[in-house]
Amino acid sequence: MADYRLCDVCDGKAFYDSNLDYEFVGQSSCGGEKITPDDCTRVVGEPPTEFFGYKLQYLGDWAVLCKNCAKTHKCVIVPLQDAQSGEEKRG
Ligand SMILES: [Zn+2]
Known part of the structure; x- marks a missing residue:
C-alpha cells in the first residue's frame, strides 16, 4: 500500500498515513489473534x-x-x- 490514505473520489493523496496503526487481514493482532475481515474497517x-x-x-x-x-x-x-431502504427503492 502507498504511504498515503487516498481520496475516495479521485484516488489522489489525502494525507500521509504511514504512522497509523494499520493491522491487515491474516496478520496477528497484538493480542495474538488473527485479524479477520469481520474485524476490519469499512471503507466508504x-x-x-x-x-x-x-x-x-x-x-x-x-x-x-x-x-x-x-x-x-x-x-x-x-x-x-x-441506506439499505434507499437501495431497495432504486432497485
Ligand atoms: Zn480527490
Whole structure:
C-alpha cells in the first residue's frame, strides 16, 4: 500500500498515513489473534474483501476527500437501515 490514505473520489493523496496503526487481514493482532475481515474497517461503507482489509484501532468506517474533491463533494453519514431502504427503492 502507498504511504498515503487516498481520496475516495479521485484516488489522489489525502494525507500521509504511514504512522497509523494499520493491522491487515491474516496478520496477528497484538493480542495474538488473527485479524479477520469481520474485524476490519469499512471503507466508504464497503466491507473488506477476504483478501484485503485492515483494522485501524476502533475505526468502523470512513470516507476521505482530498481538498480538491471537497470543493464538489461531501461526506455523509446515514444509519445503515436508511441506506439499505434507499437501495431497495432504486432497485
Ligand atoms: Zn480527490
